[in-house]
Amino acid sequence: MDVILLERVEKLGAIGDVVKVKDGFARNFLLPNKKAMRANEANKKVFEANRARIESDNANRRGEAEKEAKTFEDATVTLIRQASNTGQLYGSVAVRDLVEALVADGHKVTKSQVVLNKPIKAIGVYEVSVALHPEVSVTVKVNVARSPEEAEMQASGVDVMAAMFEKDEAGFIEDYDPNAEPGATAEVQSDAAPEQAEG
Numbered sequence: 001m002d003v004i005l006l007e008r009v010e011k012l013g014a015i016g017d018v019v020k021v022k023d024g025f026a027r028n029f030l031l032p033n034k035k036a037m038r039a040n041e042a043n044k045k046v047f048e049a050n051r052a053r054i055e056s057d058n059a060n061r062r063g064e065a066e067k068e069a070k071t072f073e074d075a076t077v078t079l080i081r082q083a084s085n086t087g088q089l090y091g092s093v094a095v096r097d098l099v100e101a102l103v104a105d106g107h108k109v110t111k112s113q114v115v116l117n118k119p120i121k122a123i124g125v126y127e128v129s130v131a132l133h134p135e136v137s138v139t140v141k142v143n144v145a146r147s148p149e150e151a152e153m154q155a156s157g158v159d160v161m162a163a164m165f166e167k168d169e170a171g172f173i174e175d176y177d178p179n180a181e182p183g184a185t186a187e188v189q190s191d192a193a194p195e196q197a198e199g
Contacts (some may be wrong), residue, residue: 005035058198061133077141128142
């Protein structure tokens with residue numbers, strides 16, 4: 001289906017471009033969201049007649065989005081979640097969670113503006129894009145941690161999971177008895193020694 005774009009659409013084109021798209025994409029997304037109109041003779045005339053208004057409306061919306069984008073400078077969202085020892089979350093962080101956190105910080109964001117290609121399923125710091133307008137997007141840092149202390153460590157650049165595994169390896173030292181039989185631990189040897197002396 002040929003459509004006329006009413007706003008810039010990622011990977012398709014700019015305002016006024018006539019592009020060929022799959023019927024389903026046009027019917028289910030572009031047309032209902034007023035991002036495009038069918039490219040027939042009548043609509044082409046209507047579009048040309050209203051082109052100046054459509055472009056000025058778009059410019060106004062872009063201007064507002066650019067103002068809003070300034071409020072996102074160095075924006076960071078910290079989410080505290082339960083996770084296993086390996087850092088895997090019990091559940092995942094979805095778009096809804098990010099929108100709630102951003103709105104709580106005073107940003108105006110809707111679910112359709114947050115670009116999260118796949119849900120966040122492990123602790124760490126992620127960069128998530130927020131499209132405030134088809135031509136204006138900002139990046140928000142999302143810090144997912146198990147506690148506020150861990151979030152602070154991650155924010156300062158510490159890889160919490162790597163640090164945790166290093167600590168575990170360093171903390172485990174087994175007493176070594178050179179005379180012990182293979183497989184026996186030091187405690188068992190010390191218990192057994194007095195009995196041998198009596199016999």
